[in-house]
Amino acid sequence: MARAISVRLDDEAEQALRTLEATGLSQSDAIRSALVTSARRLRRRRELAAEVAALEADDTDRAEMLAVAVLMEDLRAAR
16 A cells, blocks of 8 residues: 655755656656666675675685685786
8 A cells, every 4th residue: 555755855956856757757757767777786785795704704705815815916926
C-alpha cells in the first residue's frame, strides 16, 4: 500500500528535484526514484565493503596478490 509523506526541501534538494523533474518525471516519481536509487547504492557499497574485507582476510588470496605484484615488478624492471 502506498503511503503519503511530506518533506521540507532545502535549496540543494529543491534543485535536485527540479533536475529530476526536467527529465519528464512527475514530482512523486522523481522522489520515489531518488529514494530507491539511493538505497540501492548504499546496499551496493555495503556489499562491496564486505567483499573487500573478505578478500583482505583471505591469506591465500593476499599471498597470490603479492606474488603477482612481485612478478609484475620483475617484468617491469627487466625492460
